[in-house]
Amino acid sequence: MVPRKVDYSLYLVTDPYLVPNGTTLEEQVQKAIDGGVTVVQLREKDAETCDFIARAKTIQEITKKAGVPLLINDRLDVALAIDADGIHIGQEDIDVATARKLLGPDKIIGMSVSYVSEAAKAVEDGVDYVGIGAIYDTATKKPKKPPIGINGVRKILSYLSSVPRYVATVAIGSLNLKTSRNVVHLSAVPGRRLDGIAVVSAIIAAEDPTAVSRELLGLVRDTPYWMTVIPNRDVSSVLAEVPAVISKVRSETPFVHNIVNRVATNFAANVNLAIGSSPAMSENIPEFDDFAGIPNSALLINMGFGTDDWVETYLTAAGAYAKKLRPVVLDPVAAGASELRKSAVKSLLNRCHFDIIKGNEGEIFSIAGEVSQMRGVDSTSNSQLQKKAKVVEALAAKEKTIVILTGKEDLISDGMTTFVLRNGHGYLADITASGCVLGSIAGAMVAVSLHDRFLAAVASVLLYTIAAERAAVAPGVRGPGTFIGALIDELYILSNATANGDVSWLEAARVEQYVEEA
Numbered sequence: 438m439v440p441r442k443v444d445y446s447l448y449l450v451t452d453p454y455l456v457p458n459g460t461t462l463e464e465q466v467q468k469a470i471d472g473g474v475t476v477v478q479l480r481e482k483d484a485e486t487c488d489f490i491a492r493a494k495t496i497q498e499i500t501k502k503a504g505v506p507l508l509i510n511d512r513l514d515v516a517l518a519i520d521a522d523g524i525h526i527g528q529e530d531i532d533v534a535t536a537r538k539l540l541g542p543d544k545i546i547g548m549s550v551s552y553v554s555e556a557a558k559a560v561e562d563g564v565d566y567v568g569i570g571a572i573y574d575t576a577t578k579k580p581k582k583p584p585i586g587i588n589g590v591r592k593i594l595s596y597l598s599s600v601p602r603y604v605a606t607v608a609i610g611s612l613n614l615k616t617s618r619n620v621v622h623l624s625a626v627p628g629r630r631l632d633g634i635a636v637v638s639a640i641i642a643a644e645d646p647t648a649v650s651r652e653l654l655g656l657v658r659d660t661p662y663w664m665t666v667i668p669n670r671d672v673s674s675v676l677a678e679v680p681a682v683i684s685k686v687r688s689e690t691p692f693v694h695n696i697v698n699r700v701a702t703n704f705a706a707n708v709n710l711a712i713g714s715s716p717a718m719s720e721n722i723p724e725f726d727d728f729a730g731i732p733n734s735a736l737l738i739n740m741g742f743g744t745d746d747w748v749e750t751y752l753t754a755a756g757a758y759a760k761k762l763r764p765v766v767l768d769p770v771a772a773g774a775s776e777l778r779k780s781a782v783k784s785l786l787n788r789c790h791f792d793i794i795k796g797n798e799g800e801i802f803s804i805a806g807e808v809s810q811m812r813g814v815d816s817t818s819n820s821q822l823q824k825k826a827k828v829v830e831a832l833a834a835k836e837k838t839i840v841i842l843t844g845k846e847d848l849i850s851d852g853m854t855t856f857v858l859r860n861g862h863g864y865l866a867d868i869t870a871s872g873c874v875l876g877s878i879a880g881a882m883v884a885v886s887l888h889d890r891f892l893a894a895v896a897s898v899l900l901y902t903i904a905a906e907r908a909a910v911a912p913g914v915r916g917p918g919t920f921i922g923a924l925i926d927e928l929y930i931l932s933n934a935t936a937n938g939d940v941s942w943l944e945a946a947r948v949e950q951y952v953e954e955a
């Protein structure tokens with residue numbers, strides 16, 4: 438069979454009940470096509486057959502003129518009656534073999550799938566594309582199955598990448614101007630990404646379907662900055678750029694919005710000030726959009742406390758910064774320690790992109806679905822370096838992020854390059870919130886280094902851990918308590934020295950590139 442050349446980028450599914458007052462479905466479809474919709478599926482769940490066919494004919498006049506394929510939801514008889522371009526069928530509808538026999542080899546057949554097993558069956562049956570979903574809970578359609586999130590899409594794309602025949606994919610389920618960019622780009626796996634998004638209410642219910650469609654198409658087609666990974670990195674060239682990032686924080690005073698637990702709040706704010714950034718600690722949703730709009734802003738989400746509404750607060754905050762293409766750092770505090778935390782992290786990763794994810798071994802392993810010997814909220818270091826390197830590399834690649842795994846030795850990975858950093862002092866493990874504060878520093882650094890988030894992570898860890906080494910032996914430091922004050926002092930001193938061109942402190946850096954042993 439010769440595969441049909443269909444552009445699935447923006448696939449409109451109609452719903453007669455969502456059309457705004459004063460307009461018609463036909464007008465909305467026309468306006469959506471004017472904005473760039475590439476496929477239309479006519480979905481009429483309650484219409485009588487004669488009305489469905491009549492409507493299909495009027496819609497077909499519009500799609501034909503625009504050269505956009507028209508698919509019919511569920512009803513093979515309607516598709517045949519109007520000679521539509523194809524049909525879309527659900528798991529409980531007519532079987533693919535019968536549909537194919539009646540429609541012939543040239544028509545498009547698509548099927549809704551939620552799991553790899555359903556995708557595998559659809560591929561075997563010979564569908565042209567699968568509609569993957571529901572991604573999120575939707576008001577448009579009563580969900581029969583739990584939403585699968587971005588991770589659910591990834592699993593199906595990974596499966597499809599191993600199949601010799603190309604079966605196209607669209608995602609469906611609450612895809613709109615807020616959700617679409619992440620669903621499309623974060624779900625990509627090596628060699629495979631979604632061909633498009635299927636949208637219902639965001640377009641059909643819109644006052645201006647043309648503008649919304651145009652914007653949605655941009656979200657599908659334009660690759661966000663965080664999909665780019667810089668190849669061929671080596672330690673000396675990255676280290677050479679570290680002073681510039683630290684200086685830039687002093688000269689540009691990035692605004693760091695910290696959503697951070699009460700244990701760490703004061704410490705984190707002081708550290709932000711010490712390195713030249715401008716902190717604001719806030720969990721107040723109505724001001725998130727304003728904060729995200731501040732030039733050079735960055736957001737740190739630290740899941741320190743598990744309160745009732747925390748996930749909603751985090752999602753809203755991450756969404757506000759993502760909309761402005763400003764960076765977000767995640768500190769998944771104690772991610773594996775309770776069911777509440779595991780499910781919170783899952784929700785966040787199924788919706789948000791993070792520029793940096795920073796955690797200790799227990800936290801990072803838990804997110805990656807690996808087992809570590811973690812206890813409480815403190816880090817342990819039982820795993821072999823090789824195991825840790827594998828975990829950070831895979832997680833960074835999957836989430837299109839930079840992973841910082843802290844401990845006695847720190848690992849930083851962009852999914853392609855992994856550095857091992859061996860600075861720091863044991864006092865850091867003896868004070869609370871030492872990891873949380875590193876997250877705040879990373880927020881400041883990434884705010885001025887969006888094009889190179891790996892460098893921002895390296896600069897953060899080096900400044901912090903070398904400052905800790907100096908603080909531990911500073912005059913008057915007798916233990917963890919006095920160490921905290923000295924640490925803030927050293928961050929301030931080193932940051933200012935760097936901005937003034939004195940980078941001799943960086944000679945203490947102990948960094949090597951991780952190379953897998955044969």
Ligand SMILES: Nc1ncnc2c1ncn2[C@@H]1O[C@H](COP(=O)(O)OP(=O)(O)OP(=O)(O)O)[C@@H](O)[C@H]1O
Pocket residue numbers: 796797798814815816843844845846847860861862863865866868869870871872873874875898901902
């Ligand atoms: N034994 C150690 N020697 C040197 N540096 C350390 C040691 N333990 C931790 N660090 C440093 O302390 C910082 C925080 O790492 P750690 O793994 O303790 O975070 P964490 O457990 O998340 O902290 P917290 O939960 O207290 O905020 C990192 O910069 C790390 O390099």
Ligand SMILES: Cc1ncsc1CCO
Pocket residue numbers: 698700701741742770814869870871872873
């Ligand atoms: C001790 C503690 N409890 C919740 S958050 C936190 C700070 C260290 O992560």
Ligand SMILES: [Mg+2]
Pocket residue numbers: 814815816865866867871872
């Ligand atoms: Mg610790």
